[in-house]
Amino acid sequence: MYMHVNGQIVNEGEAHISPFDHGFLYGLGVFETFRIYDGHPFLLDDHINRINNSLKELHILYVCSRHEIEKILQELLYENGLRDARIRLNISAGAAPVGLQTSPYQRPNILLFMQQMIVPQGLQEKKGILLKTRRNKPETSERLKSHHYLNNMIAKREITANPDSEGIFLNEDGYLAEGIASNLFWVKDHTLYTPAIQTGILNGVTRQFVLKLAKKSGFVIQEGLYKIEDIGTADEVFCTNSIQEIFSVGEIKGIGSFQGRSGTGTSFLFEAYQTYRTLLYSRNEI
Known part of the structure; x- marks a missing residue:
């Protein structure tokens, strides 16, 4: 792949950056993952806005x-012979002298790569596992999608690499937070x-x-601080991220069982999501 x-x-295989990049030495970097459908990057403006806000923070x-990003994407799609792809845009602080730098970074490393997407059809269902690992508090006022990923890695090791499961974090105060990658x-x-941003979650673009x-479809929306018992009485549970879009949760081990992929609300939102992005393709508005 190029x-x-x-x-x-x-x-x-020929890509390289300096070992003195502070994204490597100190974790000063941010990234976005998103999808291209038939040559069109979905919700690109939202991903760009978030990464730009994160760059200011760092x-x-x-x-x-x-x-700029559209130009790079089209070049890479051509070189790799793809129309559908998973994208990672990564921007790190760049090379600087060893030590904790307080002045702004002026020569960042900008990397963008893609992977071919093989996506199962229809609404998928997973099993939720309540994690022993707690969601740590963000380093800044709001969580960045940054290189600081150890909390997520420890949680992933806890549930192993089972693609049919998603770990669910509680935060350090015992409130429901988010999935490992959702x-x-x-x-x-x-x-x-859905848990509020104040729980320390990432404010996902797909979220x-x-x-x-x-809201446009008539749902009443409640964002807040919730305990385990609040989700235990739910009819349906689902998770979102930019790669898997929406996937249902049929049960959370030790908490309860839910309607899974047969849930009417989850199915409705899944279909609405598919319809919306398909309409945007046809109008070339993504």
């Missing part, structure tokens, strides 16, 4: 533009519940999109 490294299209002097939702009596979609 990838983009600081303005160059290179074979992945004092990395770089601003992504839609034109945001958490549940439905009861046509009300859609925000699904909340808007649900």
